[in-house]
Amino acid sequence: MLRYLAGRLLRAILTIFLVITFAFFVLHLSGDPAMMILSADAPPESIKAFRAAWGLDRPLWVQYLSYIVHALQGDLGNSMRDGRPALQLVLERVPATLAITVPAFLLKLVIGIPAGIYAALHRNSLADRLTMMVSVAGFTVPSFVLALVLVLVFSVQLGWLPSAGSDKPASAILPIVTLGVAGAAILARFTRSAMLEVLGQPYIRAASAKGLQWRTVVVHHALPNAAIPTTTIVGFMVGTLIAGAVVVESVFAWPGIGRLLVSSVSNRDLAVVQVILLLVAATMVTSNIIVDFVYGWLDPRLRRGGPRGR
Amino acid sequence: MRALHGIDLEVRRGEALGLVGESGCGKSVTWLAALGLLGGRARVGGEVLLEGRNLAGAPVAELEHVRGRRIAMIFQDPSSSLNPVHRIGRQLGEALRLHRGLDGAAVDAESQRLLDRVGIADARRRLGDYPHELSGGMNQRVMIAMALAGQPDLLIADEPTTALDATIQAQILELLAEIRQETHMAMVLISHDLGVVAENTDRVCVMYAGRIVEDAPIDTVFEAPAHPYTRGLLAALPELEGPRRVLMPIAGVVPEPANLPPGCSFAPRCDRRIEACEFAPPPATELAPQHRVACIRA
Amino acid sequence: MTALLEVSNLARTYDVRRGRWPFAKPATLHAVDGVSFALPAGRTLGLVGESGCGKTTTAKLVLGLVPLSAGEVRVGGETLPAANSPGWRALRRRMQMVYQDPLGALDRRLSVGRQVMEPLEIHGLGSAAERHEKALAMLDAVGLAQHHFDRFPHELSGGQRQRIVLARALILDPQLLVCDEPISALDVSIQAQVVNLLLALQQRLGLAYLFISHDLRMVRQVSHEVAVMYLGRIVEQGDPDRLFAAPAHPYTQALVSAIPTHTRSRKRRIVLPGEPPNPVDRPAGCAFHPRCPHAVERCRIETPALRTLADGRRAACHLAEQIA
Numbered sequence: 056m057l058r059y060l061a062g063r064l065l066r067a068i069l070t071i072f073l074v075i076t077f078a079f080f081v082l083h084l085s086g087d088p089a090m091m092i093l094s095a096d097a098p099p100e101s102i103k104a105f106r107a108a109w110g111l112d113r114p115l116w117v118q119y120l121s122y123i124v125h126a127l128q129g130d131l132g133n134s135m136r137d138g139r140p141a142l143q144l145v146l147e148r149v150p151a152t153l154a155i156t157v158p159a160f161l162l163k164l165v166i167g168i169p170a171g172i173y174a175a176l177h178r179n180s181l182a183d184r185l186t187m188m189v190s191v192a193g194f195t196v197p198s199f200v201l202a203l204v205l206v207l208v209f210s211v212q213l214g215w216l217p218s219a220g221s222d223k224p225a226s227a228i229l230p231i232v233t234l235g236v237a238g239a240a241i242l243a244r245f246t247r248s249a250m251l252e253v254l255g256q257p258y259i260r261a262a263s264a265k266g267l268q269w270r271t272v273v274v275h276h277a278l279p280n281a282a283i284p285t286t287t288i289v290g291f292m293v294g295t296l297i298a299g300a301v302v303v304e305s306v307f308a309w310p311g312i313g314r315l316l317v318s319s320v321s322n323r324d325l326a327v328v329q330v331i332l333l334l335v336a337a338t339m340v341t342s343n344i345i346v347d348f349v350y351g352w353l354d355p356r357l358r359r360g361g362p363r364g365r
Numbered sequence: 366m367r368a369l370h371g372i373d374l375e376v377r378r379g380e381a382l383g384l385v386g387e388s389g390c391g392k393s394v395t396w397l398a399a400l401g402l403l404g405g406r407a408r409v410g411g412e413v414l415l416e417g418r419n420l421a422g423a424p425v426a427e428l429e430h431v432r433g434r435r436i437a438m439i440f441q442d443p444s445s446s447l448n449p450v451h452r453i454g455r456q457l458g459e460a461l462r463l464h465r466g467l468d469g470a471a472v473d474a475e476s477q478r479l480l481d482r483v484g485i486a487d488a489r490r491r492l493g494d495y496p497h498e499l500s501g502g503m504n505q506r507v508m509i510a511m512a513l514a515g516q517p518d519l520l521i522a523d524e525p526t527t528a529l530d531a532t533i534q535a536q537i538l539e540l541l542a543e544i545r546q547e548t549h550m551a552m553v554l555i556s557h558d559l560g561v562v563a564e565n566t567d568r569v570c571v572m573y574a575g576r577i578v579e580d581a582p583i584d585t586v587f588e589a590p591a592h593p594y595t596r597g598l599l600a601a602l603p604e605l606e607g608p609r610r611v612l613m614p615i616a617g618v619v620p621e622p623a624n625l626p627p628g629c630s631f632a633p634r635c636d637r638r639i640e641a642c643e644f645a646p647p648p649a650t651e652l653a654p655q656h657r658v659a660c661i662r663a
Numbered sequence: 664m665t666a667l668l669e670v671s672n673l674a675r676t677y678d679v680r681r682g683r684w685p686f687a688k689p690a691t692l693h694a695v696d697g698v699s700f701a702l703p704a705g706r707t708l709g710l711v712g713e714s715g716c717g718k719t720t721t722a723k724l725v726l727g728l729v730p731l732s733a734g735e736v737r738v739g740g741e742t743l744p745a746a747n748s749p750g751w752r753a754l755r756r757r758m759q760m761v762y763q764d765p766l767g768a769l770d771r772r773l774s775v776g777r778q779v780m781e782p783l784e785i786h787g788l789g790s791a792a793e794r795h796e797k798a799l800a801m802l803d804a805v806g807l808a809q810h811h812f813d814r815f816p817h818e819l820s821g822g823q824r825q826r827i828v829l830a831r832a833l834i835l836d837p838q839l840l841v842c843d844e845p846i847s848a849l850d851v852s853i854q855a856q857v858v859n860l861l862l863a864l865q866q867r868l869g870l871a872y873l874f875i876s877h878d879l880r881m882v883r884q885v886s887h888e889v890a891v892m893y894l895g896r897i898v899e900q901g902d903p904d905r906l907f908a909a910p911a912h913p914y915t916q917a918l919v920s921a922i923p924t925h926t927r928s929r930k931r932r933i934v935l936p937g938e939p940p941n942p943v944d945r946p947a948g949c950a951f952h953p954r955c956p957h958a959v960e961r962c963r964i965e966t967p968a969l970r971t972l973a974d975g976r977r978a979a980c981h982l983a984e985q986i987a
Binding site (some may be wrong): 265279 | 397400425431433434442450451459463495497508511
């Protein structure tokens with residue numbers, strides 16, 4: 056067990072490392088921060104001075120090594136725009152993002168899973184078909200389109216909810232709903248197919264043949280088995296808690312990580328982008344590891360070996 | 366699409382009835398329909414009388430009361446018929462709580478006793494195992510134990526040994542015979558294997574394309590089969606002893622349920638057919654007491 | 664006369680780990696352990712046994728699909744070359760395999776006619792027209808009509824599919840057909856059809872069969888000789904009629920008595936205790952001794968060799984003479 060955990064951690068670290076390296080090279084090779092931050096018609100001396108100050112005139116691999124060395128010591132660089140430590144800047148924004156992604160995640164679970172289960176239990180009924188139609192719409196409509204439509208209806212026409220900003224608690228509602236809808240739709244489809252697959256298994260019929268009530272069969276026999284594949288999708292959604300709201304934050308001018316990422320990338324504010332990517336990679340990797348352990352807990356076949364002793 | 370076309374069956378208390386037929390003949394569907402296990406899209410017609418009480422069309426609660434407690438069922442692939450994420454003890458205990466109202470320590474004790482009864486060594490440890498940790502033969506024993514938990518009057522065994530090795534098959538069939546002797550439980554043994562049915566039942570119903578074509582005591586079926594299909598099945602089976610003879614297969618294939626021929630379903634493959642066979646499905650006639658055949662040329 | 668197929672002391676072992684990590688200990692699984700037999704041309708050897716006995720692995724060893732751990736396979740006097748070598752490919756034309764599940768053995772997206780032609784394409788034989796002709800001829804030989812050529816596997820019945828698999832196996836004019844449970848997935852009335860076809864083809868084409876099955880009755884029907892396997896070894900071998908009527912080895916006795924039938928009286932039923940052991944946990948001495956009703960001390964220590972008894976039967980048992 057310990058060796059397994061160590062192995063996973065090692066691979067996790069390697070993944071994060073690869074992400075950072077890749078991001079580093081792509082960012083550095085794709086644009087000039089000096090030009091971005093100082094503006095294109097700044098005098099060449101200022102640009103040169105800027106670049107020297109930030110070490111951008113050194114060879115690329117030297118910059119890379121320097122970054123890694125500092126990172127290992129906890130220094131993840133400073134923002135080129137305001138000079139503050141990048142890590143601090145990013146962490147400041149995390150609560151704002153979580154304030155919409157976590158409720159959205161809960162919304163996805165609360166709507167998506169029951170809808171999927173209901174659809175599976177009433178297969179081919181009107182309710183099932185409607186649910187599936189709505190769910191397809193839910194995940195095909197791009198989130199910014201949905202966001203704009205919601206704003207149009209609820210802010211402009213009805214005037215119930217604010218359309219942007221984060222000053223009032225009510226301004227979180229539209230972003231949360233926008234985020235939640237697509238996820239709920241996907242989860243509903245997934246849960247439905249997981250349930251259908253389980254309901255077709257011989258042990259479900261055998262459980263009914265035992266005389267158990269249908270409700271008992273569904274709750275105690277079907278759901279625990281359907282939870283196994285559903286965990287994959289839920290785990291993935293957990294992994295996107297940090298960075299899954301880029302578009303929504305931009306549309307609603309919500310001051311979270313997503314907006315910071317967009318602005319940092321367009322400014323080539325390298326350190327900040329790197330920190331954000333590091334954070335995203337770490338979250339994804341952690342949630343993957345957690346999902347693997349949850350699998351083991353849910354499915355005993357993954358825990359132990361095959362038939363032992365006769 | 367009709368899977369069954371008027372099945373008339375009777376199982377007497379303590380009797381062992383064999384139900385024989387090839388794939389698609391409806392031998393499993395008959396019992397799943399009787400117990401209401403076919404799912405929402407199936408429509409079940411006719412009567413299913415359990416001691417006079419009609420189960421067909423009965424409310425779900427009544428069916429649930431009958432399942433496991435009066436009529437229990439075991440299935441073909443025992444390892445898939447057990448919930449993979451629950452321990453054996455839990456699944457067995459579930460049946461005991463439901464049917465015998467036991468609780469706590471009594472459940473454990475009775476579970477162990479049942480596992481011992483079905484010949485599982487080291488019963489206490491087995492209760493904590495998961496189905497994938499047991500072999501196919503052991504899982505089938507667990508299923509039998511679960512079936513016995515409700516102390517049913519009738520056990521439907523749907524191809525219980527088809528997925529098992531020959532020597533394990535012998536063990537399971539022997540176990541069933543022992544239990545029946547002890548409890549006087551009736552049994553319906555469904556199989557495609559005439560030999561299995563021959564040794565373990567008193568009476569046999571042969572099914573073809575959703576109908577019963579012959580219903581007779583075991584000895585009669587083997588020594589004086591009346592229906593051409595039954596004769597054909599016997600002629601197609603090789604013997605283990607005695608002289609080797611050429612196998613006589615039945616020409617043609619089993620018809621699709623959606624494409625049944627008018628008249629007798631077996632007529633296209635029958636070597637004794639006449640024109641009259643194609644008009645209408647033959648009714649069941651009584652050749653002798655206890656021996657019914659659905660053939661106009663029997 | 665050299666037999667068509669001769670195998671001597673075939674063995675195949677796997678290295679496995681037992682127990683749960685971190686306590687896993689390495690162990691050896693003897694899937695096949697010292698199997699020898701000879702199969703003359705035009706004859707059938709039936710190989711029977713329960714799951715885990717090694718019959719399928721033996722079949723794969725014979726065809727070279729699995730590398731040998733020990734022993735030798737000789738086809739027509741020549742040793743079977745290493746797998747995937749040109750020599751092996753050439754020899755494989757003479758030996759084909761038929762599996763249990765005809766639907767799984769056929770590609771769902773190709774017409775069955777194309778699949779029957781495929782072996783000719785693979786070995787680069789004949790022109791396109793000639794291949795087509797030969798495929799049609801094969802369809803006819805297995806009792807199918809010409810119009811079946813363009814059908815797809817799912818449009819055919821189980822018995823028809825198995826005939827296609829046979830046609831495909833026979834199109835290269837092999838001398839040996841290894842059949843691994845070729846009829847188990849078919850309905851009883853169809854089994855007889857396919858078995859009769861196999862026998863007819865054997866008569867016409869002089870084919871040899873290695874017929875592997877758990878269905879003793881069918882094996883008796885088609886075989887000229889039968890070998891019974893248990894945990895990787897042959898425990899009894901001989902003429903089918905004699906072997907099934909009066910088995911010498913206790914395992915064969917139990918196996919035969921386990922076959923339910925109407926004719927034999929019930930009192931002779933031998934029910935073996937316990938389960939077949941895990942091949943990794945193979946008992947020392949005679950692998951069958953823990954379940955054998957006649958086992959004595961010697962059986963725990965010394966592995967019996969397959970030997971010829973006084974009456975001509977061959978069994979691997981120390982006590983074969985005493986057991987009636």
